[in-house]
Amino acid sequence: MTRPLLIVGYVGAALGSPALFQPGQPVIFVEEPDVVRKREARAKIDAKPGCDLIEWEFHLPGKADEFFHTHRDLDPAAIIPLTEYATPFAARLAERWGLPGAGYGAAMILRDKQLLRQVTRAAGIANPESVQVRSPADVVAFMLAHPGPIVLKPANRQASVGTQVIRGLDEVEQAWANCVAQDEGVFVPDRAMELRMLAEQFVDGHEYSVEMLVRQGEPLFFNVTGKQLFPGSRPVELAHIVPADIPGELTELLGEQTRRVIDAAGFRDGIVHCEWIVADGVPYVVECAGRFAGDGIIELIQRAYPVELELSYYLVLQGLPPKDLPCEAKGGAAVRFLSIPQGVVEDVRGVEEAANSEGVFMCDVSIAKGDNFQGLRSSWDRVGDLMVTGDSPADALRLAEAAVARIQVDVVPAELAATTS
Template sequence: MSERPLLLLVGIGYEPHRGYLLRSIAQTTDVWLLDHEPVTWEAPYVIGGTAVDIRDGAALLAAAEDVARSRHVDGVLCWDELKMANTARVAQRLGLPGVSPDVIDRCRDKHRTRTLLAAAGVPQPRSILVGSPAAAGEAADRIGYPVVLKPRALGASMGVTLVGRPDELPAAYDHTRAQHVDQARYYDAGVLVEQYADGPEYSVDSAVVDGVVTPLFLARKTSGFPPYFEEVGHVVAGADPLLADPELRRHLAMAHEALGFDSGMTHIELRRTPTGWSVIEVNCRLGGDLIPFLGLEATGVDAGQIAAAVACGRTPRLTGDPDRAVAAVRFFYPDTAIVVGEVRIDKSMLPPGTVLAAPLAEPGTEVAPPPVGHVWGRYAMVVVRGTSIGECQARLATAAAAVSLRPR
């Protein structure tokens, strides 16, 4: 076994959101990048790359096999939810660690997720699959308002809508049903009507090795733009007592077992209701929105390196410094749709503890708040560290004055 394993990395995604993972992984692992475009900024962190349409399963598999013919490949990794099934097929064909494509589908298809979790007794909102506005209305009447409408095959809270009254349901159904992204499966019955789980929302990123689930860090989510659930910020505390909650850990283990997820990384979203924890969804990948970056800043746990080690069948280092710090991110959205002229960040106005402050939209880009915009509606982000959640929130509020958006 070589000292540095060789990892096939399927796609980077948006560099400001995911580039830090590659930089971290490259410290311990040789990386061969499989992505849509030839290697550019990634060059210092990879030993090679293949330009291939990673949405095309057959093309991706052929590219991976081509690398494997001349090099010993130890693992394959992806953090793009829409490419996870193709990545699982590569792992299966090359005999690499990871779960099967069917296990990926159990997480990607939210109706399958709900069915399997229910059979295992995992606490979760009541959920009914529907294929028409009339069926959605009947389901909402059975569950009781308020309800949440959710697309069956999307992620990142896209299309998720809170409905408080029957007269709001038709428009909400049309909005949820209309949401789609390339490569996401389209279902005739494509909307879930769910009980609203009232309470603060959290997410937990976990590493799973031989069926053993190790929660790495917990993020507290801030949502905005009601009735939508746009994720506008997160905070991770190194010493968050909730991560040690026995009930939380038991439900996490139950969810993984119910779905048959025994190898890889997961990002599970939950709410803490008056009656206890409720699983909102299970994602078969690392968390997005810089949550692993916050985890590293707050705890010293490097989820990128852990993901690479697990993918390569190596023993990961799962511990950090639980008392290290608190880290938080805020994403900035315009009040209305606008074409970006310039995003300015006045560094002199940033507070102590600022780790990162960066534009997310190029000049000439149109950005908008939900429901038109989504993740791509953001124009800037700021990450801060502090000694407490309150201190981080105060620093983010101060940092907001340093960020300005000028229209074209």
């Protein structure tokens, strides 16, 4: 019997991935029971031939070892984390089965922004000043000791949840109230998650991410992605451009710095998504995740180079040689996200025109008439996105901006909508 791939963390798009579903190879998803229920994942997984689901509280300590002893007969070919919160569990399972993986110690370092700062700073990698804070008073003390804007953020969450830039002492109380509200809805279990907050110096510079495929601690492939943010105090991504339209020297520097991060953490096998801010020519590490990049970045990479990065990742975690991996992109690709003012949606127009615009290969708008939009607080609050390819990174971004401009959303304040309904 063919050994199964064990996928930790349910991602709906994975069900349609030809790289994941190879002929004759079964796939087993592992997901938290609450998430399975809230996302109706069981019915979707059961509908996919060769696919199965095990419900397991994998966020909790010791659950990987308990899973190993409960399901020792599975004999998986690979343990593959697809979500941020799945990475320590998957790494520990890989250790128990003797399979390629990040390494449990490395996964724990990358999952915890405070530990990542501690370890990479000791390795000589530039970090912003950072301290754990337990109250608004701690934030004020940090700001008084470090003049200028700061970033308040959780040490252990994802998707910009609970993150805000604070520019004045008078903003601290409200920012604290905003940031400790960290509801991720259907994507996390119902039980409470530990709250640990960091205050960090704000680094003013250009933002990038590096996606790097790693085997036995050595890079096999890397890409630098350019990033744009929505204006405002919430650092939520507006666009990603692949590859980043930057000089080759900066590309190589960011690749080398990411290699230093994986070496510092002891990361062994898999893929990392490492975020950087470059100020005055110095890359400062923001965070580094030991899993696929989100926001469609992997799809952009696969089209811009082109490269079978998903399949190569799955092969590496099976201990098999990856597919041909190019060094340079042949074109460009971009994703552009959509947000709207806070209020009630009265009308949405131009989605079909945007979808049919030059270069667009994906367009999704999740907002509809009557929806009450509560504002942009994290990546989960973006209401649409579209992806394009172009002859170059600049061309891809131009086409993305032209396409998204076709989408028109009419919004009225909630109180005004209530009086006219």
